[in-house]
Amino acid sequence: MSASRRPAKLQSGPRNIIDLRLGDEARFIRSWLENPLLAGAITPSGRFLARAMAHCVDPHAKGPIVELGPGTGPVTQALLARGVAPERLVLVEYEPSFCHLLEKKFPHVKVVRGDAYRLHETLAGVLDEQPAAVVSSLPLLTKPETTRLSLLRQAFDLMAPEGRFVQFTYGVKSPIPTHLSAGLRFRTQSLAPIWLNLPPARIFVYSQADCTQSVEPRPDVFAKLLRQSRRLGREIRDELEEARARLAPHGSQSSIGAKSRRS
Ligand SMILES: C[S@@+](CC[C@H](N)C(=O)[O-])C[C@H]1O[C@@H](n2cnc3c(N)ncnc32)[C@H](O)[C@@H]1O
Known part of the structure; x- marks a missing residue:
């Protein structure tokens, strides 16, 4: 048999063979079965939600875009489609198999394996400029309110003054409560629900209190x-x-x- 006809050599171990056959949906379900609190959802975000998240980012703003909890990459894909250059994207993902997949899918994007809730530590030495935005799909509702607030505080510390923290949730209310803000002053913009996502989701955009820019709502x-x-x-x-x-x-x-x- 000539070398070109030979079937591709499979890596040994059942996990790798299964990986080759699984689509993103199945990978996600497996991750959810292994650790539901980490995955936070049973399927990846649909394209309407992913596009709506990407819409909240100005593709021409200066500095990197940090994505938290990219999973199998639907929001990453939408950010690239929005015109964000791959070299500007920094993905922070905790689950090693997702990191591996993201590196293969998006070879020019920087993938950092680490804990997004310890953002300072995880991104130490990674960024050479202040990020223009932090886009998060983390399942915030599985964490105490003080942890969510601490994440927002760390993101604001890292970002440029007009930087945005974009978050989606399956809840109705803002996942980052304003009543607990403990000295952190910020603005919250709630966008129209994405009814075409299953389940329907809502996007919240947080910016520093003195920032005057808002996200232009997308046509529903x-x-x-x-x-x-x-x-x-x-x-x-x-x-x-x-x-x-x-x-x-x-x-x-x-x-x-x-x-x-x-x-
Ligand atoms: C709800 S899923 C969203 C995945 C993807 N962005 C999407 O929209 O389909 C949450 C993702 O956050 C990741 N994650 C959860 N906790 C994390 C943490 N502390 N640090 C980094 N990533 C985390 C999970 O592994 C998972 O990929």
Whole structure:
């Protein structure tokens, strides 16, 4: 058998063979089964949510973009599609198998294996500029409120003054409570829910108190679909009425209706 025809050599060990066959969904489910509190969700974010997260980042702002809890990379993919250069992305992921996958999927992106809640320590010596944004998919609700607040404080310490901390949640309320802020003054912007994600999710954007820039809300795709289907419904109804009027002999519209009702 010629070398080019030879089947690719599989690495030994059942885990590697399984890995080759698994898609992102399955990898995620496995990670959730192994450690539900770490994974925080049973499937990766859908593309509507990933795009909405990426929309909160200005692709032209100066400095790196730090992503926390990238998992199998749907938000990373959306950030790249938004125009963020791969060299500007720094991914912080705790789960080693996800780190390995991310390195393979995004060869020009920096992947750091570490604990995002110890951000200073994890990113020590990694950044050469202040980040423009921190985009987080961490399951914050599995952590005490003081830990969430500490994460936000560390992110603000690292970022440029106008830097944004972008977070999604499956909850209704902000996952970082303002009543506990203990001296940390910040602004919270809540964006429209992403109904097309399963389960529906909400994005919160946190910025330092004196920052005046806000995220421009995206058109709500769900509301747009609803508007379009209503318009289509009206158009179909008008067409039907017109057709009925054309078919009916002059002045006997109601008799046709009556006839068809009788037959
Ligand atoms: C809800 S998943 C989101 C994954 C992906 N961004 C998405 O949207 O599908 C949370 C991710 O955060 C990672 N994670 C959880 N705790 C972490 C920590 N302390 N430091 C870094 N990553 C963490 C998990 O391994 C998982 O990949």
